[in-house]
Amino acid sequence: MIPATVKLNSKSVFLSQPYQPALADTDELVGRLDESRDVLAAWVAQPRFPRLCPLLVGDAGVGKNRLVYELARYTDKELYILQGHEDVTAEDLTCAVRFSDDAERKMDYVLSPLATAMLRGGICFIDEIGKLRPRALAPLASVLDERRYLDSVLLGERIHAHRGFAFIAATNGSDLVGGTLPEFIGSRLRPVIEVGYPSRAEIDEIVRRRFPRLERPAPASDRLISRFWQLWRDERGDQPPSPRDTLYLFGLMLNLVDAEGAPPGEVLLEAPAAPAPPDMRHLEAAFRRLFGRKE
């Protein structure tokens, strides 16, 4: 059980809450063995040499978050996520204050996902780190090198990382092109691990695991999947689809089947217990809606 608050420097401080991905047993991670090994190797703690802090770099929807969720599962650690954007401040990275719901107090201190992971020995994942401004990133410098502490001006406290603490960040390749990650952070985020596009066989497997409904009967789903690849090639040429693109396409295709089969006048918000099978029409309509050129 994760406590809601802890005492720091005689102040009662709220903790961030970890993220627990709701992954079905059938929906296993496909591939990514090399990337997983690279991260786990970076996270081996040597005596007097702390874990390295890897940076995942890859295009939108290729599976960076998914890889981190899986690593949290393998290592059985709590996962604390901080979503990067332009308005994140240095306080958001350490400790913030908010108006309290408690009539006895005016303000509550709230520890960031980073500070909470450091105290609890969990994983801190900063997503889209390339979007943070250099000023906001400043407190990270002492966390990522061997000092492993975080200073909070608000609390007047130095938070030292628990031995179990591990760090990882992710960014879209295009956010790095403009050189948005300052050198003092970039040089501490090592190794850089490229997360590329899965192969066609892996993409097919991702779709089948997410939508077990496509399995039966197999020849029909094989035909739908190969038609998808044909449409994709015609529309996008050599640019590969991401797992997200493909999951959205097959998800929308199934939605179109279910919406079509709904009794007249009924609003359908959940898939029916005995759904109809999809056919090419549904696949092509979903493809046009998601990826077709605007006329």
Ligand SMILES: Nc1ncnc2c1ncn2[C@@H]1O[C@H](COP(=O)(O)OP(=O)(O)OP(=O)(O)O)[C@@H](O)[C@H]1O
């Ligand atoms: N190897 C994989 N096995 C199974 N599912 C995957 C895999 N890779 C990605 N997915 C699924 O594809 C979708 C998109 O992945 P994810 O959100 O992790 O991408 P991302 O790289 O973090 O994207 P963004 O840059 O937009 O944040 C998710 O539903 C994820 O579960």
Ligand SMILES: [Mg+2]
């Ligand atoms: Mg992501």
